[in-house]
Every structure is written in C-alpha cells, then in structure tokens.
Amino acid sequence: MSDKILIAYATKAGSTGEVAEAIAEELRSGGAEVDVSPAKDVKNVSAYTAVIVGSAIRMGKLLSDATKFVKKQQDALGQVPVAYFVVCMTMKDDTEENRHTVESYLDPMREVVEPVDMGLFAGAIDYSKLSFPARTMSRAMKVSEGDFRDWDAIQAWARQVHSRLTER
Helix, strand or coil, X not given: XXXXXXXXXXXXXXXXXXXXXXXXXXXXXXXXXEEEEEHHHCCCCCCCCEEEEEEXXXXXXXXXXXXXXXXXCHHHHCCCCEEEEEECHHHHCCCHHHHHHHHHHCHHHHCCCCCCEEEEECCEECHHHCCHHHHHHHXXXXXXXXXXXXXXXXXXXXXXXXXXXXXX
16 A cells, blocks of 8 residues: 655745645655645544644744644544654754753644654744734844745654654
C-alpha cells in the first residue's frame, strides 16, 4: 500500500501553508501521496496512513483551528502515526532555550495525541498581511519583519519525518 499522508495546517497570513506545501513536495519526491489542506476544511482522515498537523504560533499559542482538528480527529489520529510542526518567530534564534519554549507550545495537541516527531521552524512576518491589532502588537513587541524560514531545515525534517511516519 502506498503511503498516503495528510498535511493539515492552520495559518493566519499564509506562511504556515507555504511550509506545509514545501513539506508535501519533499514527501512526494520520496514517493508518498500527499494531500495538503487547511485543518478547518478536513472532515475525515480515515483514508490516510499518516497525518502531519502544522500551526502558526500567535502570542505563544497554537492557532485554534489546529487544536480543534486534533481534538475532533483524536480517535482516528490515535490509529496512525502523527507528526506536528510549528512556524514561530521565536525560532528565528534557534537556541536550546527557544526550542524548549516552542516545544511547550505543542503541549495542548500532545496531550490529545502524542506525535512521532515535531518540527520547529522560524516563520515569516509581513506587516501588510496582518490585521491592525496583530500589526500593532507585533510592532510593540519589536517583532522583526522578514522571512526567516530555513527551507533546507524544513526539507531535511520532511525527509526525516517521512521515515518516522512510514515505519511499520
């Protein structure tokens, strides 16, 4: 049976969706069949042999679409390998302390379904794509505008997680 992997993600300004697509491309190059969809649009995961759930982090929290997805699909996700990834400006500086902090952001989903692996990636922020309150808060917190995603690290994680998701 071919690997059929779902990547369900939650995003506010599109950066996490772009990361999800990059992960999908890497998995496809490794022979997997991959569907990518916003988590809020996924109704059923029973057709998949593995699931990856991704979320942007805002104000130290996963987006609610990601946590709602994991809770709603808890029984089905408990039957297949699951991995999580986050896109977070805290990872702009990839230190052990920041990795520990960002890993803790995944606790609400980890309490529902424990993943086989987790990817922690820096994100991108474009003030023009943010709502006025989010833009104001980001500026007040001195969040640097720019694209800090490390595409090589994202692709490397996708290759690594593919083997973890397909171990039988």
